Amino acid sequence: MARNIIQKIWDEHVVVSKEGFPDVFAxxxxxxxxxxxxxxxEMLREKGLxxxxxxxxxxxxxxxxxxxxxxxxxxxxxxxxxIMTLRKNCEEFGVKLIDMDSGRQGIVHxxxxxxxxxxxxxTVVCGDSHTSTHGAFGALAFxxxxxxxxxxxATGCLLQEKPKTMKVNFIGKIxxxxxxxxxxxxxxxxxxxxxxxxxxxxxxxEVVRKMSMDERMTICNMSIECGARAGLIAPDEVTFExxxxxxxxxxxxxxxxxxxxxxxLVSDVDAEYDNVVEVNVDEMAPMVTWGFNPGxxxxxxxxxxxxxxVQALDxxxxxxxxxxxxxxxxxxxxGSCTNARLSDLREAARIFKGRKVADGVIVxxxxxxxxxxxxxxKEGLDKxxxxxxxxxxxxxxxxxxxxxxxxxxxxxxxxxTSNRNFVGRQGKGAITHLMSPIMAAAAAVTGKITDxxxxx
Amino acid sequence: MREIIKxxxxxxxxxxxxxxLIIPADFLTTTSKKxxxxxxxxxxxxxxxxxxxxxxxYREAKILVAGKNFxxxxxxxxxxxxxxxxxxxxxxAPSFADIxxxxxxKNGILPIILDEKIVSEIFAKEDCEIEVNxxxxxxxxxxxxxxxxxxxxxxxxxxxxxxxxLAYLVSQMSEIKSFDKRHSKNIFFDTKVL
Numbered sequence: 001m002a003r004n005i006i007q008k009i010w011d012e013h014v015v016v017s018k019e020g021f022p023d024v025f026a027x028x029x030x031x032x033x034x035x036x037x038x039x040x041x042e043m044l045r046e047k048g049l050x051x052x053x054x055x056x057x058x059x060x061x062x063x064x065x066x067x068x069x070x071x072x073x074x075x076x077x078x079x080x081x082x083i084m085t086l087r088k089n090c091e092e093f094g095v096k097l098i099d100m101d102s103g104r105q106g107i108v109h110x111x112x113x114x115x116x117x118x119x120x121x122x123t124v125v126c127g128d129s130h131t132s133t134h135g136a137f138g139a140l141a142f143x144x145x146x147x148x149x150x151x152x153x154a155t156g157c158l159l160q161e162k163p164k165t166m167k168v169n170f171i172g173k174i175x176x177x178x179x180x181x182x183x184x185x186x187x188x189x190x191x192x193x194x195x196x197x198x199x200x201x202x203x204x205x206e207v208v209r210k211m212s213m214d215e216r217m218t219i220c221n222m223s224i225e226c227g228a229r230a231g232l233i234a235p236d237e238v239t240f241e242x243x244x245x246x247x248x249x250x251x252x253x254x255x256x257x258x259x260x261x262x263x264x265l266v267s268d269v270d271a272e273y274d275n276v277v278e279v280n281v282d283e284m285a286p287m288v289t290w291g292f293n294p295g296x297x298x299x300x301x302x303x304x305x306x307x308x309x310v311q312a313l314d315x316x317x318x319x320x321x322x323x324x325x326x327x328x329x330x331x332x333x334x335g336s337c338t339n340a341r342l343s344d345l346r347e348a349a350r351i352f353k354g355r356k357v358a359d360g361v362i363v364x365x366x367x368x369x370x371x372x373x374x375x376x377x378k379e380g381l382d383k384x385x386x387x388x389x390x391x392x393x394x395x396x397x398x399x400x401x402x403x404x405x406x407x408x409x410x411x412x413x414x415x416x417t418s419n420r421n422f423v424g425r426q427g428k429g430a431i432t433h434l435m436s437p438i439m440a441a442a443a444a445v446t447g448k449i450t451d452x453x454x455x456x
Numbered sequence: 457m458r459e460i461i462k463x464x465x466x467x468x469x470x471x472x473x474x475x476x477l478i479i480p481a482d483f484l485t486t487t488s489k490k491x492x493x494x495x496x497x498x499x500x501x502x503x504x505x506x507x508x509x510x511x512x513x514y515r516e517a518k519i520l521v522a523g524k525n526f527x528x529x530x531x532x533x534x535x536x537x538x539x540x541x542x543x544x545x546x547x548x549a550p551s552f553a554d555i556x557x558x559x560x561x562k563n564g565i566l567p568i569i570l571d572e573k574i575v576s577e578i579f580a581k582e583d584c585e586i587e588v589n590x591x592x593x594x595x596x597x598x599x600x601x602x603x604x605x606x607x608x609x610x611x612x613x614x615x616x617x618x619x620x621x622l623a624y625l626v627s628q629m630s631e632i633k634s635f636d637k638r639h640s641k642n643i644f645f646d647t648k649v650l
Contacts, residue, residue, distance in 0.1 A: 012639070012642065013639075015628065015631055015632055015635040016628050016631050016632075020609065020610060021610050021624060022608075022610060022621075024624075024625065024628050024631070024632065026632070026635060026636075026639060028643050028645075029645065035484050035485070035532075036531070036532065036533070038487035039487065039488070039489050039533075042487070047622075049626075052632075053636070055647055055648065056643070056647065057647070058647055058650065063484075064484075064485060076485065078485030078486060079485045081485075081487060082485055082486075082487060085487050096647055096650045098650070104650075115650065116645065117645045117647070118645075119644055119645050121642060122642075122643065122645070127531060127533075128530075128531055129529065129530050129531040129555060143531035143555055144531060144555070144558075145531055145532075145533035145536070145555060145558060145559035145562065146489075146533040147533060147559070147562040147563070147620060148558070148562070148621075150622070151620075151621055151622055151625055154622060154625070154626070155622075155625040155626060155628075155629065155632055156632060156636065157625055157628075157632055158621070158625075159621040159624065159625065161608075193472050193525060193528055194472070194524065194525040194528065194551065194553070197525070197551065197553065197554060198554060224529075227525065227528060227553060227554070229554050247649055247650065248645045248646050248647060248649055248650065249644070249645070250644040250645075250646070254644060257644070258644040261642055261644075293472055293474070293528075311470070401476075401481045401530075402481055402482075403481045403482070403484060403485065420474075420476065420529060420530075422474045422476040422477065422529060423474075423476070423477055423499055423500070423503075424476065424477075424480055424499040425476050425481075428480075428482075428499060428502070429503075
């Protein structure tokens with residue numbers, strides 16, 4: 001029977017399928033961070049269990065680390081304890097920890113691909129909903145809670161019900177300054193924040209095929225924002241080219257074997273899906289969210305819908321029918337697992353170059369990893385940002401979820417390249433507008449939400 | 457969890473309640489599962505003085521009733537821990553986000569999916585007390601109306617016996633080990649080089 005890529009990866013990982021129980025489902029790569037793992041390690045200790053496959057797990061610190069230039073682990077006692085606890089746990093259970101200032105630390109969903117750990121056909125989990133990022137490589141990658149983190153530690157497996165599958169086909173050609181972020185925001189605004197609930201998405205379309213791995217990661221990253229369990233893109237030459245030579249990627253004869261297997265990971269021509277969605281991106285403008293969930297997005301040339309949710313309008317202090325372009329911002333955040341890779345920083349730098357940050361606007365540029373930071377410095381991007389008046393920081397999740405000291409103050413408005421504009425997400429009472437890095441840079445230099453195409 | 461929960465409801469007639477709302481990131485810097493109850497819905501409790509979690513009349517309520525897509529967003533299990541720590545044992549909504557649904561069941565909270573119309577009907581009955589019979593899979597309203605709900609039989613057993621998936625997973629260990637052997641040919645990443 002014809003199968004799509006999601007079904008192929010699923011079938012490959014079912015260990016036991018028994019009547020009356022969910023399937024025992026194998027996890028290949030387990031990524032761990034400081035916030036959602038301490039209680040899971042503690043469970044192993046309490047029950048006297050071993051870590052089943054520590055050679056298929058990698059940990060890092062990202063959620064609450066300081067991103068200051070001369071940083072010391074974290075500023076508050078709780079965060080410091082979480083980081084120290086992770087160090088101790090990794091040592092005790094033999095898990096490789098990519099620690100701060102190792103030259104490789106970063107946001108877990110940035111470093112997994114960067115190190116070449118994320119590969120086609122594997123299953124990836126992490127106690128973080130943006131694990132879907134790794135789907136860009138044709139991996140089945142999804143976020144889990146801490147109890148399940150413990151299950152994977154103890155057994156390398158989870159109990160899972162088979163997900164439904166959805167094909168999201170992007171049609172049309174995109175123009176200058178329209179990016180992967182705009183495509184995924186368009187999808188979420190079209191199907192809503194629960195539009196893909198219970199499904200794993202396969203993203204298709206010529207526009208996706210033409211995208212770099214960085215861009216594909218941005219798309220897959222936000223799958224959870226339309227409720228999907230995961231989102232993936234079938235691997236191709238772009239994927240293989242990205243992986244070739246990376247630290248944890250196969251070499252020599254193993255590389256040839258890998259290529260053969262990875263090339264088989266495509267949906268059969270007549271494969272079926274439980275749901276198919278078409279998104280027309282032809283000649284679309286860059287997207288901006290106006291409200292308090294990622295589905296409340298419009299093109300920058302549009303006005304806030306007349307039937308906009310009143311609670312959302314009240315929180316963001318905007319009105320129905322109002323133009324989104326021109327809304328003043330106080331903060332700009334360029335970072336997060338959605339948009340903090342080198343290409344994102346390059347895009348933002350295109351706008352910052354030769355311009356200054358608008359008066360009174362505070363701009364954080366937070367690279368996704370120490371490697372991204374180093375590469376950016378090598379290209380002189382750091383100077384472009386600092387010359388413009390932006391703050392170029394150390395890697396971490398930072399202002400995306402505001403767990404550390406990087407917060408948007410109450411009542412202030414932030415143009416952000418992150419993934420969630422929820423109430424208080426970037427700090428108590430903070431207002432967030434999601435957009436692409438190049439759009440966020442345009443907001444930084446003009447002091448308001450601006451159609452970046454006017455600056456090019 | 458208990459087989460029968462009879463309690464006043466605490467109504468949150470709002471859609472897409474995300475886990476950032478249930479427990480903001482400020483409170484995630486903990487290495488324990490306990491003590492999060494006092495911070496549940498911290499942002500909304502601060503913004504709205506008459507938010508139900510601020511009102512004494514709902515303090516003992518064990519059954520939360522909410523709009524559709526409850527628990528969307530972050531995978532933080534802290535959301536389930538916070539609700540359970542506050543005293544919530546059942547959440548009724550027209551739909552739930554996948555990860556929260558899973559996390560709830562693993563922490564002694566039963567997520568019940570009821571038709572949107574029925575949920576609206578429950579919202580309309582202010583301060584009503586309802587009965588949830590977990591074993592019989594029934595929600596009983598004060599006027600005697602009964603609504604059946606679906607729950608996977610394995611998950612129901614787990615909830616009623618306070619067990620999670622670990623016992624079953626560990627019992628399958630020999631299968632898992634032989635799977636690992638035959639599956640290793642398709643794993644090409646190497647963490648040892650790190």
